[in-house]
Amino acid sequence: MSSPNDKQTTQRDFSPAETISRRDFLNGMAVTLAGGVLMHSNAVIALDSDPTVADDLAVASDLTNTLAQSYYPPTRTGMRGSHKGSFEVAHALAWRGEKPSQVQDLDEEYDLVVVGGGISGLACAYLYQQQAGAGKKVLILDNHDDFGGHAKRNEFNVDGRTLLGFGGSINLEQDYFSDNVHTLLKDLGVDLEALENAVDSDFVLANSSGDLGYFLNAQTYGSNRILHDPWRQIWLAQGDYGEAVKTLGLAASQQEKLLALISGERDLLDDLSLLKKRKYLSTTDYASFLGERAGLEASTIALFEPIMLAIYGCGAECLSVAEALALGSPGLKSLGWIGSFANSLLSGSAADIRTPMFPDGNASIARLLVRKLIPTVADGDSMHDIAAAQFDYAKLDQATNQNRIRLNSTAVNCVHSDNGERVQVTYVTADEAYRINAKHCILACYNALIPHLCPELPEAQKRQLGYGSKTPLVYCNVLVRNGAALDRAPTTQCACPDSFFALVSKAPPVRLGTYNGTNAGGDQRLLFMNHVPTPRAETGQNIKDVYRLARHSLYTTPFATFETEIKQQLNAMFGAYGFDADRDIAAITVNRWSHGYAYEYMDLHDPEWPKGQAPHEIARARKGRISIANSDSEAHAYLHAAIDAAWRAVGEQVRLS
Ligand SMILES: Cc1cc2nc3c(=O)[nH]c(=O)nc-3n(C[C@H](O)[C@H](O)[C@H](O)COP(=O)(O)OP(=O)(O)OC[C@H]3O[C@@H](n4cnc5c(N)ncnc54)[C@H](O)[C@@H]3O)c2cc1C
Numbered sequence: 001m002s003s004p005n006d007k008q009t010t011q012r013d014f015s016p017a018e019t020i021s022r023r024d025f026l027n028g029m030a031v032t033l034a035g036g037v038l039m040h041s042n043a044v045i046a047l048d049s050d051p052t053v054a055d056d057l058a059v060a061s062d063l064t065n066t067l068a069q070s071y072y073p074p075t076r077t078g079m080r081g082s083h084k085g086s087f088e089v090a091h092a093l094a095w096r097g098e099k100p101s102q103v104q105d106l107d108e109e110y111d112l113v114v115v116g117g118g119i120s121g122l123a124c125a126y127l128y129q130q131q132a133g134a135g136k137k138v139l140i141l142d143n144h145d146d147f148g149g150h151a152k153r154n155e156f157n158v159d160g161r162t163l164l165g166f167g168g169s170i171n172l173e174q175d176y177f178s179d180n181v182h183t184l185l186k187d188l189g190v191d192l193e194a195l196e197n198a199v200d201s202d203f204v205l206a207n208s209s210g211d212l213g214y215f216l217n218a219q220t221y222g223s224n225r226i227l228h229d230p231w232r233q234i235w236l237a238q239g240d241y242g243e244a245v246k247t248l249g250l251a252a253s254q255q256e257k258l259l260a261l262i263s264g265e266r267d268l269l270d271d272l273s274l275l276k277k278r279k280y281l282s283t284t285d286y287a288s289f290l291g292e293r294a295g296l297e298a299s300t301i302a303l304f305e306p307i308m309l310a311i312y313g314c315g316a317e318c319l320s321v322a323e324a325l326a327l328g329s330p331g332l333k334s335l336g337w338i339g340s341f342a343n344s345l346l347s348g349s350a351a352d353i354r355t356p357m358f359p360d361g362n363a364s365i366a367r368l369l370v371r372k373l374i375p376t377v378a379d380g381d382s383m384h385d386i387a388a389a390q391f392d393y394a395k396l397d398q399a400t401n402q403n404r405i406r407l408n409s410t411a412v413n414c415v416h417s418d419n420g421e422r423v424q425v426t427y428v429t430a431d432e433a434y435r436i437n438a439k440h441c442i443l444a445c446y447n448a449l450i451p452h453l454c455p456e457l458p459e460a461q462k463r464q465l466g467y468g469s470k471t472p473l474v475y476c477n478v479l480v481r482n483g484a485a486l487d488r489a490p491t492t493q494c495a496c497p498d499s500f501f502a503l504v505s506k507a508p509p510v511r512l513g514t515y516n517g518t519n520a521g522g523d524q525r526l527l528f529m530n531h532v533p534t535p536r537a538e539t540g541q542n543i544k545d546v547y548r549l550a551r552h553s554l555y556t557t558p559f560a561t562f563e564t565e566i567k568q569q570l571n572a573m574f575g576a577y578g579f580d581a582d583r584d585i586a587a588i589t590v591n592r593w594s595h596g597y598a599y600e601y602m603d604l605h606d607p608e609w610p611k612g613q614a615p616h617e618i619a620r621a622r623k624g625r626i627s628i629a630n631s632d633s634e635a636h637a638y639l640h641a642a643i644d645a646a647w648r649a650v651g652e653q654v655r656l657s
Helices: 026-034 088-096 119-131 178-186 192-198 231-235 240-245 251-265 274-283 286-293 300-312 321-326 337-348 363-373 446-455 459-465 485-488 542-556 559-577 615-619 639-656
Strands: 078-081 103-114 137-139 154-156 160-167 213-216 224-226 403-406 408-419 424-428 432-441 471-480 503-507 525-531 585-597 624-628
Touching: 026 321, 026 585, 088 408, 088 446, 103 424, 119 137, 119 178, 119 363, 119 639, 154 585, 160 471, 160 525, 178 639, 231 337, 240 251, 251 615, 274 321, 286 300, 286 321, 300 559, 321 337, 363 403, 363 459, 408 432, 408 446, 424 471, 424 542, 432 639, 446 459, 459 503, 459 525, 459 615, 471 559, 485 559, 485 615, 503 559, 525 559, 559 585, 624 639
Parallel strands: 078 585, 103 137, 103 432, 137 403, 432 624
Antiparallel strands: 154 160, 213 224, 408 424, 424 432, 471 525, 471 585, 503 525
């Protein structure tokens, strides 16, 4: 299997084995279709209830931000992810070049300062402690009120029961782990096989043979209904796909054309030579292929888009035919004998892909790392107790710690001092700026911000740091008081074409240690809803610009809009089974990831580069005592890329010592 980053370094051949290796977290699903706050059960929906950061900080006499003992961000509802208070300082820096005019020097000296407390930054701290020798002092700065970066959890405590959902990063793409990733996870006590067995086998986000239905809405498909069929197999022409396609209720001519596409009645590219065919697949967008060659209309094409939105954050007009087919979208059999062969390979390989997960997704990996770094933060010592472990955030940034995690702190300047022997890092917390010193610094934050943080980087490197654009995404968790209506529906795991939320599913049904996330009777439920704000791209528009537009619209979308859309969609989906959003929804958490997945190169939007010359490879060059980690630096939007980046960046700095 080719390495994940082969695209920019080698000429690409279209083969299922290669294409399936890209952007395939949520992989199972992709190939399937293709402490806190005690809440009474009749508590009202939490509106945009972010407490201001200042409410939770007790600024200690050493001027660092010691957190109050009651501080417990995972239970906060309302607008989370990129929450109020987390982004203003960075935006002032990036948009207007604003840096604080007054900075207070703190008498703090570290061996390593890490900017960014996501998986990459936490892994940097852990690996540095392993590799740099005993007695090292490390500080991690993060602008959010919680650690973990994208790997955060949403926690709901209701009527004595805890329900966990993922606030971002979901599952472990074990098939693509490097030895380094395996080593780190083993150190953390992660047993992938035990995790696989801890989740219900029908859960589509963890198992490719899991269950994913369709919700078809009245506006586009005539009536609101949930269809429950094995759609992955259907799109790949397995089983009785003819009967299943009839249940979609498409116009007769669309049904006929869709069936012809699936069954491969004829080679839709029979006017092209093999070489031209290959080029067509990587240079033509899937929507054009389906429209022009297969005769499908927009509403039929939309059936395949929820998976594209979830994985690439864009629709069929932005993906090459090859990229779309690799997600399990239909059409392979209509590409002649090579396509039929690829279809049989894809059907076989896609059947049983397991992507294990914790009940709170990859937040558990962040929590395992934090507990290793600061053992006093929580009891326990294994992956089995991590979901239920109570974390004491007041322990994160104590002066006696070897490793400190300072939340609500945005780094604004990282420069060498003392003839290059040290790095000075300036950060802002609660409107005050502080300066600290370090022997080494790793920027495990976002590529696009680094040029503003590090003015001393070469201009060519700064340009490449700005090349990509992160994919904006919204993950919502909705607490439902009573699951009886949901139980009456054919399934609660649905792809939702042409709806505000492209995917809806139950929260991870994982049993781990004392935590039990599986459903029981009419109990409370947590529903996951995925919204992708990306607008339709205009012809020829580069995806990076489309993501930027989406990000700006996301910032101006208030919580109330999400609340309204959630209610409307859940009523449309489950109203027929007795669901009433006004009565049944107890709480909503909207995880707004304006800077979501790391940018990955795409067929239609990026050229090929010689090895070593791709933007992310130039962008991540070490500058003296400053190295760059984060999944952006791997041009790969996965937890394992964030860990690989940490190994590289720590190695660079340890070799300097
Ligand atoms: C919604 C979503 C779902 C995902 N699902 C999966 C999945 O299922 N499986 C998978 O493998 N991957 C998934 N990913 C990819 C995810 O990005 C990686 O898993 C990984 O968590 C990235 O870690 P990171 O540390 O590189 O970056 P991040 O998680 O982004 O962490 C970087 C941190 O640095 C902070 N920061 C930035 N600038 C500054 C500054 N100036 N000062 C201080 N702090 C700063 C950021 O705010 C952030 O907290 C998902 C991503 C998203 C957004």
